Structure formats: structure tokens, C-alpha cells
Amino acid sequence: MARSIYNTDIHREKLESVSSDILRNVRINKGFIIWMGILALALAACVFAYTIQLKKGLGVTGLRDATSWGMYIATFVFFVATSLVGMLISSVLGLAGVKWIRPIARIAEIIAVAFAAIAGLVIVSDMGRPDRLPYVFMFGRFQSPILWDVTVVTTYFFVSLMLWFIPLIPDLAIAKTRLNGRPGFLIKAYELLSVNWINHDRQVKIMHQAMRILLILIVPLAFAIHTVTSWLFALTPRAGWDSTIFGPYFISGAFVSGTAAVIIAMYFYRENYRLSRYLTNDHFEKIGRVLALVSIIYIYFNINEFLVPAYKLKTHDAIHLRELLTGHHAMLFWSVQLLGLVIPVILLLIKRMRRPLPLLLISAVVLTASWFKRYIIVVPPQEHPYLPVQNVPIEWMVYKPTVIETAVTFGSLILVLMIITVLSKLFPVLPVWELAEEEASAKGEENKQ
Amino acid sequence: MNDENKLKDTEDQKIDDALESSRRDFLKKVGLVGAASVAGAAAVYSGYQFEKKKHSRGTVRVLTDDNRLVEVPVEEVKDIKRELKVLQTQGREGIKGKKWVMVIDLSRCRNARKCVNACQAAHHLRPYEYHINTLEMQESVNTPKFYMPKPCQHCDNPPCVSVCPVDATFKRQDGIVLIDNERCIGCRFCMAACPYSARMFHWQEPMNAEADKEKAYNIELNVPQKKGTISKCLFSADRVRENSLPYCVSACPNGVFYFGDENENAVTNGTTKETVSLNELLEDNGAYRLMEELGTKPRVYYLPPKNRIFEFREGEKKEYREETT
Numbered sequence A: 001m002a003r004s005i006y007n008t009d010i011h012r013e014k015l016e017s018v019s020s021d022i023l024r025n026v027r028i029n030k031g032f033i034i035w036m037g038i039l040a041l042a043l044a045a046c047v048f049a050y051t052i053q054l055k056k057g058l059g060v061t062g063l064r065d066a067t068s069w070g071m072y073i074a075t076f077v078f079f080v081a082t083s084l085v086g087m088l089i090s091s092v093l094g095l096a097g098v099k100w101i102r103p104i105a106r107i108a109e110i111i112a113v114a115f116a117a118i119a120g121l122v123i124v125s126d127m128g129r130p131d132r133l134p135y136v137f138m139f140g141r142f143q144s145p146i147l148w149d150v151t152v153v154t155t156y157f158f159v160s161l162m163l164w165f166i167p168l169i170p171d172l173a174i175a176k177t178r179l180n181g182r183p184g185f186l187i188k189a190y191e192l193l194s195v196n197w198i199n200h201d202r203q204v205k206i207m208h209q210a211m212r213i214l215l216i217l218i219v220p221l222a223f224a225i226h227t228v229t230s231w232l233f234a235l236t237p238r239a240g241w242d243s244t245i246f247g248p249y250f251i252s253g254a255f256v257s258g259t260a261a262v263i264i265a266m267y268f269y270r271e272n273y274r275l276s277r278y279l280t281n282d283h284f285e286k287i288g289r290v291l292a293l294v295s296i297i298y299i300y301f302n303i304n305e306f307l308v309p310a311y312k313l314k315t316h317d318a319i320h321l322r323e324l325l326t327g328h329h330a331m332l333f334w335s336v337q338l339l340g341l342v343i344p345v346i347l348l349l350i351k352r353m354r355r356p357l358p359l360l361l362i363s364a365v366v367l368t369a370s371w372f373k374r375y376i377i378v379v380p381p382q383e384h385p386y387l388p389v390q391n392v393p394i395e396w397m398v399y400k401p402t403v404i405e406t407a408v409t410f411g412s413l414i415l416v417l418m419i420i421t422v423l424s425k426l427f428p429v430l431p432v433w434e435l436a437e438e439e440a441s442a443k444g445e446e447n448k449q
Numbered sequence B: 001m002n003d004e005n006k007l008k009d010t011e012d013q014k015i016d017d018a019l020e021s022s023r024r025d026f027l028k029k030v031g032l033v034g035a036a037s038v039a040g041a042a043a044v045y046s047g048y049q050f051e052k053k054k055h056s057r058g059t060v061r062v063l064t065d066d067n068r069l070v071e072v073p074v075e076e077v078k079d080i081k082r083e084l085k086v087l088q089t090q091g092r093e094g095i096k097g098k099k100w101v102m103v104i105d106l107s108r109c110r111n112a113r114k115c116v117n118a119c120q121a122a123h124h125l126r127p128y129e130y131h132i133n134t135l136e137m138q139e140s141v142n143t144p145k146f147y148m149p150k151p152c153q154h155c156d157n158p159p160c161v162s163v164c165p166v167d168a169t170f171k172r173q174d175g176i177v178l179i180d181n182e183r184c185i186g187c188r189f190c191m192a193a194c195p196y197s198a199r200m201f202h203w204q205e206p207m208n209a210e211a212d213k214e215k216a217y218n219i220e221l222n223v224p225q226k227k228g229t230i231s232k233c234l235f236s237a238d239r240v241r242e243n244s245l246p247y248c249v250s251a252c253p254n255g256v257f258y259f260g261d262e263n264e265n266a267v268t269n270g271t272t273k274e275t276v277s278l279n280e281l282l283e284d285n286g287a288y289r290l291m292e293e294l295g296t297k298p299r300v301y302y303l304p305p306k307n308r309i310f311e312f313r314e315g316e317k318k319e320y321r322e323e324t325t
Helices: A002-006 A009-023 A030-056 A071-083 A085-095 A102-126 A145-175 A184-193 A201-234 A246-272 A281-312 A315-325 A330-348 A356-378 A403-425 A432-448 B003-054 B084-093 B114-123 B159-163 B189-193 B237-241 B247-251 B278-285
Strands: B059-063 B069-073 B100-105 B133-137 B146-150 B169-171 B177-179 B199-201 B230-232 B257-261 B266-269 B275-277 B300-303
Touching (some): A009 A145, A030 A403, A071 A085, A071 A102, A071 A145, A071 A201, A071 A246, A071 A403, A085 A102, A085 A145, A085 A201, A102 A281, A102 A403, A145 A184, A145 A201, A145 A432, A201 A246, A201 B189, A246 A281, A246 A356, A281 A315, A315 A330, A330 A356, B100 B266, B114 B133, B114 B247, B159 B189, B189 B199, B247 B257, B257 B278, B266 B278, B278 B300
Parallel strands (some): B100 B300
Antiparallel strands (some): B169 B177, B199 B230, B257 B266
């Protein structure tokens, strides 16, 4: 069956047109160089900020004994959360046989790979002694959730990388003869990475099998990484973290930020890469519905997370909730909950709002709010420990992020953008062979009728 | 191949052989001279040692660490730094047969903060860095205010130890929870997990970092302190090893602290030096532990602030300024 894919004229014709559309963007042009240059310069500034932190210690951040986890940990949670979308799109929707995700699956995997790769690095920036990172492997104790986190985040990264790479192999084979004028190293890389793909029946069969195994494998893995991440908090006896629903609360939230990130990427590729033939209004309409659905689920978990303790008002829960709902985090809390969750859901129920541009704007707000949501989860519960914080300098009482830690945090975001840029500029962002096949079979159906 | 070439080859061979033999000769000579000079040097050195021995200042008897009494020449007795390895091993093992316990009598505390100061001096901490801190407490609106010294509770079910990824913080057989700052990676998960906020982190270079640089790290004192690692109350593990009371306990002027061994059922007051029965002390005074409901099983007991010997007076609010390095 598979060998015959390109045998009919319709197939060949479609393959030519699809591949020329998609491969047009695989090139190292001026835009790419300028963009990477800007990122590299900005990154250099952030690395400089990090060297100050290395030299002087974590005291250059706003962190102190009371609030000892801040922006870095919030960013780590945010990155892990956003990377979860790879599993949602490729596996949950893909295994359910949803057809419209075909052109989006690779974009989702790019997001997953980039965010998962840098998440670990963010943790290192939070370490007091990053030089002792190898100790985690040399002296690791398996009852520590950090060990679980290291294990699953690494595994998730590699499986996501495979989920990006394996369906790319046929594309690389298609592309390697069509890359005239691209730099030699790129053509060589395609030659190497296409691992002698000749579209043989058996190769296709193996690929489908491998994908199926990985797509099933990544479901528990993705649940594990974010559940474990939530347990970094939920396994401590602190009011505000001490919650039994933290696992599902984090996972449902992860789908919100990840879907928003995919929508932003989709819009960018559609406009900049002129791919509106493949990323149609209909695709935005459908993923807009997905965003609405996952946001509604997240609202449900939010109600549980806040209403249940708010009804009982146990002493320390009460202090924590008062700070969030009416205290000095209230502004941020309500902005995040309303602007980042409730209002987007209301808007997304309107069909017009699921068109590409409005959806992009909604997603940008949702994604930004997602980061602040992690901040709200991480920071406030530490500011009111069971015993009072006394006899310390005033700046030790309340956490205020400094310029240096903001710069280091931006540095990690820049690294994510760099990975996304490389993956989407040096390799096709949409699956050429799948789309060609899809268009050809659609045409075939038409002809039959 | 023709004959001419063959001939040339044998010529080359001859030259090579000649060169080789002269090289061998040369090496032989060098070897001889070398051997002679080594022998000479050895003779001079042993003569020097012999002369030196003649002026020996006698011998001294020394007890070795495997308990043998030996005699060694005075010149050969050297002071050595106690090795890190020894300190680490004994520090991680703890003291066999002991179960250290602390009792804090809140009816006697008037926030003199002598415990805090003694502790900070011993562990080289800044005025706002605490292993023990005295807190102003009030349980509810209608109950009286009181002062509460708060060291690490040395829990028998310590949340900090559970979450540590690298075994940097650990529970010893004598009940003490220690931190190894040679191991700590500075992730601060233990701080997040501790409900008593008993832990501190070195956000910058520790106060005495420069002066302590050469010292071998004593895990039972946590000195030298290290930037980027956790520090915490150690129940003065170095003092209890020498059968003394912890720094805070002996510094208190008001008899707040009792410290002792649960197995012996005896605790000693740090001020009066009076030793009493632990059971009786706890029973007679209605002792309690902090946050019993969390299941952490602290090794620190509190006696409630009733029949206080001092009026509660609001301490003057001292301003703490962060030092920057």
C-alpha cells in the first residue's frame, strides 16, 4: 500500500505542490540570521546577569528565607506545563482519530521539545550550587520528588523529540533532493537524518508501529511529569500547597497554556510562511474550541481548589486566601483568573472569536496569564508560614523579584525561542507527506464521484 | 626492483647500524653517571639523617587511634588537621545509644536573646541569620502573648529529610537532624517542606567565609558555612559529642532550656545545671510539641507559659539591616 503512495499522477502532482509550499520556508535567509542575532545578543545580556548570580550568590535575587522559591520555579512549572501540549494534540486527539490535527501535530511537538528542553535548565538557575548538579545522579535518593521530576522530564523530552523526528523522516527524504541553493551542511544533515528512507512498505510499517507505541507511551509520561511537578508543592505541609487535587489541577492548567502557545505558533507560521492553504480558518476554529474546552475544565479545578478551603476557612488557609482574594496579591489573582481564564472562555464561545486573529490575541493573553498563574501558585503560600517571620530585615518579609532574576528568566525564554526558531526554520513545520497524501486521497474521492 | 637499489639499501643499513651502536654507547654512559649520582646522594642523605638522630631530643609516648601505646621520636610528632573524612563519618553516624531531647520552658523566657547570640557566635552567623530565633507569639486574640525560642525541632518524621534529593540532610541514630554543606546542592526543597521555618539559606558569602576558608569542615558545627547551601540548628552536635550542653542551652540566663537523653530519662537545665527526670518534667507541666497534627514527631517539647516569672514586655523593635558583600 505505502509503496504505491507516489505512484499515481495525482499523488506525484500533489507531492510537488505541497512540498514546494512547505519547503519554501526551509532556508537560512536574512530574516533568520537577524532574528537569531537579536536573540543571541539578548541572551548574552541574560547570561551576564547569571554570572553575577553565580559570583555573588542567590542573594542577588529577591528570594530570602521565607520565600525561597520564586520566579525561577514559577517559570519551571510554566515550561513543563506548556510542553504538555505535545501529548494533548498528538496522542489524546491523534489516537482518538481526529483528522484535523495533522498539520498541527508537528507544531505541538516543536513546542513540547523546546519547553521541555529548557525546563531542566531553569531548575539549574535556581540552584544554590549548580556545580553540584552531578550529585543528583551520584547520590540521588529515590524518595525525593526531585529525583522523580528529573527522571520523567528527561524521558518526556526524549520521547517528544522522537515524536517530532520520526514523522519527519519521510519528509527529510522527500526534501533532500529539493533543497537547491540551501547551504551544503543542511543538505548533508538531511541526507544523514533521513536514514536511507526510500518509502518502502516495511519502513512505513515500522514507522507507524513506532509512532503508535510512542503515542501511547507519552500519555502516562506526560501525566507523570506534571503530576510530579505539582507534588513538589503538594507533598509539603504548607497551607496553599497542601492540596490533594494539585495533580489534575496542574495538568488541566497545562493544557490551557500549551494550547495557547500552539495557537500563537500556528498563527505565526500561517502568516509568515504563507501556509494558509494548510492552516485554514477551520483549523483555528477547531483548536479554538479545544482551548475553550480545556479552559472550562481548568475553571472547574480552580473552583475546587479555592472554594473548598474558603468554605471551611481553616486558620492558615484563611490567611492564605485572604492575601490572594483581597490582600496584596488580589490584583494579580483576579487579573489572572478573569483575564486569563473566565473572559477568554466567554469570548471563545462566540464563533467570530475563533477566527485566526482574535484567537491569536486571546491566546497571547491566556499564555501570559498562565505564567502569572504559576507565580500565584508558587509565591504566596510561602509568605505566610505557620510560625511568624520575625527579627529579619524588612526585605526578607516580602518577595520582590529583582532585575537580575528577571533577566535570567528571560534568558530561559530566549533559549526556548531559539530552539523553536531552529526547528521551524531548518526543517519543514508541516508534514509534507501526510498532507500530500491527504490532498491526493481527497482528490481521488472527488474523481470517483 | 634492480640491483643498484638493493646495493643502496644495504649501504643505508650499514650507516644506520653504526649510528645505532654509537647511540647505545651514549645511553650506557649516561646511565652510569646517573646511577653513580643517585648512589652518592643517597649516601649523603643517610649520613645527614644519622647525624640528625644523634641530636635527638628523645622520644614521646603516643596513643594511636587503634588504642596502642607507642614510642616515637619527638621530632616526628606532627600536628595534623583532623581529617574531613573522620569528621564526616562520625558526624553522619551520631552517638550510639543516645536520643537527644530538648525541653523549653516558656514560662521563663523573656526574650533575652542570649541563646540566639551564643548560637550565632558559635556557627558564624549574621545577626539576622538564625538557627534558633525567639518569636513573639500569640495563639489567639484573647490568649496572652509570650516569647518562644524556636530551634529546629529535630523531628523523628522529618519532612525535610524526606524531600532532600541528595542525602545532604539526614537523621542520625541519636535523633539529631544534620545538614552536610559539602553535599547540599542548594535546591531549598527542605525549606519549602519544613513547617517550622527552621532552616536558613546562605544567600550570599557567609559572614566568616574568608577567615574560615582553611578550616576542615565540621558537619557537627556546620563551620565553615558555605554560600549557596542550607544551614540549620544542629542541637550543637559538636558540644554533645564532648558531653557539654548546647550553646543556646548554656547561654540562657533564665533557665528556659533543658537538654538531655531520652533513653536515660534525664534532662539538665542549662542555667541551674540541675538534672531532672524528663517524664516528670513533661508530666508536671503539661508539655506539648509544636503542630502535633502534622505528624512530624518533634524532639523538642514546650512547657506552656503559665505562672510566668517575668511580665510579658513588648521587646523594643530592633531594625535589622541586610549586609551586602
